Amino acid sequence: MFSTEFSQLVVKLNQPFTDQKPGTSGLRKSTLKFEEPNYLESFIESIFRALPGVQGGVLIVGGDGRYGNKRAIDIIIRMAAAHGIQKVITTVDGILSTPAASNLIRKNKAIGGIILSASHNPGGLEGDFGVKLNGSNGGPASESLTDEIYSYSKNLKEYKIIKCQSNNIYSAGQYKLASMIVDIVDGIEDYLDLMQTIFDFDLISSYIKNDFPIVFDALNAVTGPYAKRLFVDHLGSTSETVRNAIPLEDFGGLHPDPNLTYAKDLADLLLKGNLYSFGAACDGDGDRNMILGRGCFVNPSDSLAILAANYDCVPGYSKGLSGVARSMPTSSAVDVVAKHLGINCFETPTGWKFFGNLLDANKITLCGEESFGTGSDHVREKDGLWAVLFWLQILATKKKSVSEILRNHWLVFGRHYYSRHDYESIPAEVANSLYSRLFNMLPSLKGQTFGGRSIQNADDFSYTDPIDGSITLKQGLRILLDDGSRALVRLSGTGTKGATLRVYFEKFVKSNGDITQDPQLALKPLIKDIDYLAEISKRTRMSTPSVIT
Ligand code: G1P
Numbered sequence: 239m240f241s242t243e244f245s246q247l248v249v250k251l252n253q254p255f256t257d258q259k260p261g262t263s264g265l266r267k268s269t270l271k272f273e274e275p276n277y278l279e280s281f282i283e284s285i286f287r288a289l290p291g292v293q294g295g296v297l298i299v300g301g302d303g304r305y306g307n308k309r310a311i312d313i314i315i316r317m318a319a320a321h322g323i324q325k326v327i328t329t330v331d332g333i334l335s336t337p338a339a340s341n342l343i344r345k346n347k348a349i350g351g352i353i354l355s356a357s358h359n360p361g362g363l364e365g366d367f368g369v370k371l372n373g374s375n376g377g378p379a380s381e382s383l384t385d386e387i388y389s390y391s392k393n394l395k396e397y398k399i400i401k402c403q404s405n406n407i408y409s410a411g412q413y414k415l416a417s418m419i420v421d422i423v424d425g426i427e428d429y430l431d432l433m434q435t436i437f438d439f440d441l442i443s444s445y446i447k448n449d450f451p452i453v454f455d456a457l458n459a460v461t462g463p464y465a466k467r468l469f470v471d472h473l474g475s476t477s478e479t480v481r482n483a484i485p486l487e488d489f490g491g492l493h494p495d496p497n498l499t500y501a502k503d504l505a506d507l508l509l510k511g512n513l514y515s516f517g518a519a520c521d522g523d524g525d526r527n528m529i530l531g532r533g534c535f536v537n538p539s540d541s542l543a544i545l546a547a548n549y550d551c552v553p554g555y556s557k558g559l560s561g562v563a564r565s566m567p568t569s570s571a572v573d574v575v576a577k578h579l580g581i582n583c584f585e586t587p588t589g590w591k592f593f594g595n596l597l598d599a600n601k602i603t604l605c606g607e608e609s610f611g612t613g614s615d616h617v618r619e620k621d622g623l624w625a626v627l628f629w630l631q632i633l634a635t636k637k638k639s640v641s642e643i644l645r646n647h648w649l650v651f652g653r654h655y656y657s658r659h660d661y662e663s664i665p666a667e668v669a670n671s672l673y674s675r676l677f678n679m680l681p682s683l684k685g686q687t688f689g690g691r692s693i694q695n696a697d698d699f700s701y702t703d704p705i706d707g708s709i710t711l712k713q714g715l716r717i718l719l720d721d722g723s724r725a726l727v728r729l730s731g732t733g734t735k736g737a738t739l740r741v742y743f744e745k746f747v748k749s750n751g752d753i754t755q756d757p758q759l760a761l762k763p764l765i766k767d768i769d770y771l772a773e774i775s776k777r778t779r780m781s782t783p784s785v786i787t
């Protein structure tokens with residue numbers, strides 16, 4: 239794979255690198271930005287300077303297959319060799335989902351992993367690319383590590399790389415580059431081995447082969463090869479089960495975000511057709527999931543609550559749950575289940591890294607976000623296919639349809655009507671002024687009428703980590719009503735074009751109330767009043783959100 243002739247280069251930089259946002263575990267920019275000379279190299283050099291254990295350490299590298307994936311792996315391998323890494327483990331064709339990377343880091347006791355992905359953002363020359371660093375626990379790099387990377391990057395004057403011929407072919411085997419080993423592994427089987435320690439594959443297999451047709455949409459992204467191996471080879475489903483199964487550099491023009499807007503073809507199959515009893519999709523790098531049943535969509539907040547309520551269907555969790563956690567904007571459906579189970583429920587800021595400390599300290603077993611992310615202590619990332627298997631295990635055990643499981647859940651625990659409205663690609667100054675105006679209004683809102691109720695409190699969410707005591711401020715504006723209903727406003731931290739405003743709505747109805755309404759109708763008074771208060775449509779000049787979940 240690499241020529242035996244090589245030389246060590248030190249490349250001088252003309253300008254420092256200032257693009258990484260402090261406090262984020264990676265770098266996400268347009269694909270074209272990453273093509274600029276020395277751009278990727280500067281960030282990787284900063285990582286190698288800050289990451290503990292580089293000398294003699296093992297590093298995991300791989301990505302979601304988007305344009306730039308192989309070039310980046312090649313550069314990282316050559317820079318790793320120049321920095322004294324002992325072994326890089328990557329995968330056939332460089333295809334590695336985020337949860338599978340987390341598993342490989344933990345399994346191989348690696349110092350960390352570099353995942354090449356811009357998650358659910360479109361790929362290709364007109365799309366985005368990203369580099370994400372995970373630490374030795376398998377989860378997104380800690381804030382102290384990313385701050386260190388940031389301070390190295392600002393003063394960077396040069397980077398080290400090995401110059402050699404390489405052919406960009408990634409087939410399984412062990413190779414050598416200078417004194418470093420490059421181990422190219424299958425990657426998929428490691429992940430499926432882990433899944434088999436958690437779920438009962440025989441039970442799921444016999445259920446889906448016996449008149450319970452399922453369909454999975456990989457959206458031309460990383461989960462295709464995993465899903466084929468899982469559903470077709472291991473579980474015996476038909477080969478048509480997996481749609482858009484081959485990872486493409488531009489995802490075939492799809493936006494690999496599994497929601498009702500961007501995975502519309504799949505949603506139509508389930509919501510309008512009757513061919514399938516179950517449908518699911520994952521995002522670009524395989525950490526998000528969307529679950530559908532015949533004629534029904536499972537809101538991710540409900541999904542988390544249902545997984546928690548039915549943990550005992552899954553052999554891997556038969557010992558019980560130590561606790562659960564959800565991000566602040568996620569609905570409180572899981573809180574009610576936690577109370578019923580007599581376990582703790584933690585409310586964290588948005589983003590997976592906050593769950594990591596709780597998982598490492600064994601305070602929680604399951605966690606999730608409203609943004610289609612669910613996971614457990616089996617890795618330190620959210621895990622799309624794991625969530626799909628969890629659902630299939632529940633369905634195979636209960637022998638009920640998805641809509642029956644949902645309805646029964648609401649009948650026992652009540653229903654948390656929930657919706658998120660996204661206003662995408664709005665000018666940053668519009669978003670910032672809307673946000674700061676609402677922030678300034680917060681102190682005066684208490685006691686006012688909103689959505690037909692009284693505002694009990696209005697604040698900007700902050701979080702004190704129960705494990706290390708660190709404090710995270712400014713995590714989203716909350717309008718909390720006297721009946722537990724909420725309206726929340728946040729600015730996205732993951733978009734690359736302009737700003738994205740996210741508005742979240744939640745309203746609880748007891749099990750003996752009306753649990754059959756359309757969420758947009760049930761939440762209408764809240765939706766109307768936040769638009770009036772924050773002047774959303776007036777200021778964004780958008781009469782409807784870009785995405786409604
Ligand atoms: C979004 C989601 C958030 C998730 C993150 C990474 O972040 O809302 O829950 O953790 O992507 O997948 P946001 O764009 O809202 O900052």
Ligand code: ZN
Nearest residue numbers: 357358523525
């Ligand atoms: Zn993702």
